[in-house]
Amino acid sequence: MIPYLSSKNQDLLLFAQKRKKEYASAKPFPSIHIHDFFNAELLEEVLAEFPDLSKGDNIEYNDPLQKKFAGQGEALFGEKTKALMHYLNSExxxxxxxxxxxxxxxxFSDSYFSGAGLHEIKPGGLLKVHADFNKHPVNNLDRRVNFIVYLNKDWKEEYGGHFELWDKEMSQCVNRFLPVFNSIAIFSTTSISYHGHPNPLTCPADRSRKSLALYYYSNGRPDEEAIAFKDGHNSIFVKRKSDATDSQDWDAYAERKRKKPLLKRIYRKIFG
Known part of the structure; x- marks a missing residue:
């Protein structure tokens, strides 16, 4: 069987011990970006299995703040993808x-891949800067860590799709990188760990931004995080102070939400 990890990090605990200071000291919040984390041959096979998420019964997010596709659970995992994802949820x-x-x-891992699993963004798609939902939707555990695997071969700078980490004042992007093949992003999730892919994707029509996402949870969290996480919340989208397009997108989103109840009332009046 092809090993999951690249030869340089077969001893995961040793690898973690060498990089943990880098993770803890990262700005604007604890995080790390690592190249060539997995065995490239295995990841090639995972990429070959990746389906077109715009087709079939998948989740589509399509509003001014997010335009992306996501699989549901592991129904679309191929053999190699399932093996890798189960490994990433292992002890x-x-x-x-x-x-x-x-x-x-x-x-604790999430075997149901709630909000996680296969993600895809097509040309023109985006995910505005946000902090993630903070509680597991079923067991109410506290969401603590995101782990993202990028699957985009020969990805060029001009394609965009940069993963961005923003400061809590939303005044500047502190760190950003391309979602290139066999790179990973790991970061601690709090209600101010603002991140996203906020600018429309500009890759060719036959390309898309593909990734695997896993979320890790704990039963409770440190006292210093208790106030921010006292109640459960969905994703918290925030505006970039330096980008006028965000205000336009927020206005469009608000108008869309305002019209939805009106359309529902009209529908009920006509069709009962």
Missing amino acids: PFLKFINELTGIEEQL
Whole structure:
């Protein structure tokens, strides 16, 4: 069987110990971006299995703040993808995430891939800067870490799709990188860990931005995070102070939400 990991990080705990200071000290919040994390041959096979998420019974987000597609659970996982995703939800990998992030609470994986799994953004798509939902929708565990695997071969700078990390004042993008093949992003999730892919994707029509996402949870979190996470919340979208298009998009989003109840009332009046 092809190994999951590249030869340079076969000992995950040792790898985590070497990089944990880098993770903890990253700005604007604890995070890390790593190239060539997986065995490239395995990831090639995973990419070959990746379906077109714009087709079939998948989730489509289509409003001014997010234009993307997502799979539901593991129904569309191919054989290699399923093996990799199960490995990333396994005990050894959870211990690696605990060690790298410095999170003291025991971490739990999400076998249902709630909001996680296969993600795809087509040309023109985007995901405005936001902080993620903070509670698991079923068991109410606290969301602590995001792990994202990028699958985009020969990805060029001009295609866009940069993953951006923003400061809590939303005054500047502190870190950004291209979603290139066999690179990963790991970051701690709080109600001010603002991140996203806020500018429309400009890749060719036959390309798309593909990724695998996993989320890790704990039962409770540190006291210093208790106020921000006292109640459960959905994704919190925030405006970039330096970008006028965000205000336009927010106005369009608000207008769209305002019209939806009106359309429902008209529909009920006509059709009962």
